[in-house]
Amino acid sequence: MRLFKYLLKLILIGFFGTTILWVLLYRFVNPPITLLMIDRGFERKSAGKTWKIDKTWVPFDQMSINIKKAAVAAEDQLFFEHHGFDLKAMELAIEKNQHSKKLIGGSTISQQTAKNVFLWPGRSYVRKAFEAYFTMLIEALWSKERIMEVYLNVIEMGDGIYGIEAASQEYFDCKASALTKKQASLIAGVFPNPLKWSPAKPTRYIRHRSYLIMKNMARLGPLDF
Template identity: 55%
Template structure:
């Protein structure tokens, strides 16, 4: 009887091996497919402009449900045609170490953690690269899964994209008002001019509203937004931009 039980266990073990191999095989295929697909996606967007983002779609549905105009106002502007004032304002106001970091500003993250511990209101430590990863490749809701994927896509775009391409995409897809996305649409909406010809103050005002573009208005700025814009203008010329 003991011998029969041993033989039965051996047979069961042998039968289970092909199943484990199949599971491992399919797991490797899925993981490999994920990496290959996401890398291809990132490489494709080097030469192709992102057609639309999840946030743009979500905002459109929200506005339609509320009975408001749900048009997505956006117009792509090539990097060379975007005002240098806006490029510098974006770096000055959103990501001071953009030109030197590898996608993550550890100093800003530490400061954000400390301020949050103290109960002070402060934007998170998200860099321009992280914001591009979040806006172009992911959905808006916060979760640990999305944060992990944001980190992954940030690494990919820092590896495969130039800083010039990252900033170009950022200034074309970021939300800059209610239904307004990107430099060209925002420039025409707030100042009735092209994103090519923004003054320093106009560029700074657009960037100053980015923490809350649904609530703040670059054309009629609050005292806080005005102070923030003035601070951006003050340091604008200290920042270099990708050439």
């Protein structure tokens, strides 16, 4: 029993020490790749396509203010107020999911960043627990600016396309620094399912989402970065 407790203690110390150092490292070092990117690459190979991970890291200050506003307006309007979790959004998502076959998420930008960077694709209670843990770590150890920078650089934006710079080049033939309000709102509009929708060929639904996002962008005012 004493040996078991000792081993358990070592495992816990190793886990917390490793994960904290990992998160601290990514505060200063840009994540080179994510498990989702690797998983999607193998999915492409299985479908007979070429391996593709199109991504170009762009520093936060070289991103258009429009895409920063669009991301907050579309995904997490309380981004600057919460500490990683929007309990009201989570409650609303749970309530809606009980009465609908189409699941919706209540994840904040911080939660999405945590799962995109540190975790594997999929849905499970174990994964959600790890997501909550890493969300608390990045909120404690990163600035809001760093969370947004990493989020916009690793998010899936199409088949083999990751990050706002690659998306800007692919869909609008411009740099992320030059995105207009309309272009940014269209890109943010497809965040929920970038493999189904395209900012360059928006459906009626995406055009409507873009319109609502731009209205929210106008209400946000200056961002607190």
